[in-house]
Amino acid sequence: MPTTSAPTGTTVTARGLTKRFGLHTALNDLTLDIGNGVTGLLGRNGAGKTTLLRCLATDLDPGAGELRIFGRSAATTADRTTIRRQLGHLPQNPSLYPHFTAFGLLDYLAVLKELGGRRARHDEVRRVLAAVALYDRRHSRIRRLSGGMRQRLALAGALLGDPRLLLLDEPTIGLDPEQRIRFRDLIAEFATTRTAVLSTHQIEDVAALCTRVLVLDEGRLVFAGTPAELTAGARGRVWSLPERPIGGTTTWRSPDGRYRVLTPNSTEPPQGYEGSAEPVAPTLEDGYLILTGSAGAAAPDRP
Structure with missing residues (x-):
């Protein structure tokens, strides 16, 4: 798993964090540090993002592991009260x-x-x-x-x-483009000296705001690093083709009529298109899809 050094001004420290709901393990042995700036939280539906934010908000009690916020333990009543006075939480819906x-x-x-x-x-x-x-x-x-x-x-x-710590779960739902830009400016200014954690499916918000990214998959932390490091995982694996290829690749039709194709398991173009494939610079979304295995199946055509 690609990692970077510990974030500046560490606000959140989790070691072996685990949360179960019956037989379902929502968070599985998470170890992470979150510091000043905006940290993006990515993952499929059900990956554990909302559960993690609720644990950070002290709304949920982790079943196992250690969670410290502002250097205080989220497991004690007195420390939880102190933590809650210094955080803001925007839940989903x-x-x-x-x-x-x-x-x-x-x-x-x-x-x-x-x-x-x-x-x-x-x-x-x-x-x-x-x-x-x-x-x-x-x-x-x-x-x-x-x-x-x-x-x-x-x-x-x-x-x-x-607050010193701001937890945001899908905060840009319902916002128009102008409002989204205002939101980005507001959060970026907030996080110059404080900590924000942004859980979202809007990867463009992560690309525009975040200095660090955490990716969860089935309750496990599969990536912790910078947006550039996540994007680099797709380097040499994104192509522009004149037609839709046959096979299990993630593909969609671009506005220019060509097909944008991801090849997660190879840095070579799809077989049969060696002469017509053009390499494309990867995006953060490409890196995320390849990391999580979401690029392994063909996507439906879209304009």
Whole structure:
């Protein structure tokens, strides 16, 4: 497994982390370090990404192994309380109270987070509303907000209290391109001196934001390194062909009418196309598909 040196300013340390639900092992002997900057978390559905984030949020108790956040053990009640005061968590599909206003919901969350007196609390609510471009909708009922606005409001809730660790599970669902760019800028600025963990299927967000990538597969950590290192795993294995090849390769039709083909087990072009295949520079997505074995079967045609 490709690895790099330990991240700068280590925030999270896990050793032998294991979580089971009945007979299903969701996390299998994970050992990892997460430090300052944005760390991307990739993997198939069911790979264990959400379970890991919930463990980091101290929402789930790992069944085995050691988990330390800010140097404190997530296994003790006193340390968990200290950890929770310094983290923000945006879960997948967050539940929001529809009859609250945007300001009212965040003010309620700020009370739960014990963010000081009324004036300081309201100043903090205004700050995070402005950060996600929802200040002008602060008096709107949540039921009247669009899906993208609700997602941004949930992000604002995670940012309350200026946390040291920010956990984001599919945070860009429902965001339009302009909002996604604003999200990237916000998280990149946040993580200059703090830690963010971004779980997503949007690999372009990982490529744009992350200094490190963790890849989970069936609960195991199969990669820990930089985006460039993950991309390098596909070097010499991506081709442009004039027609769709026959065989078990990942293939799709490019807008120019040629076919983009991955050859996960070879640095040679598909047999029979040696003279017409053109090498293509790999992307982070190519490296991920080859690493996880997802490039082993033919993909459906797509424009």
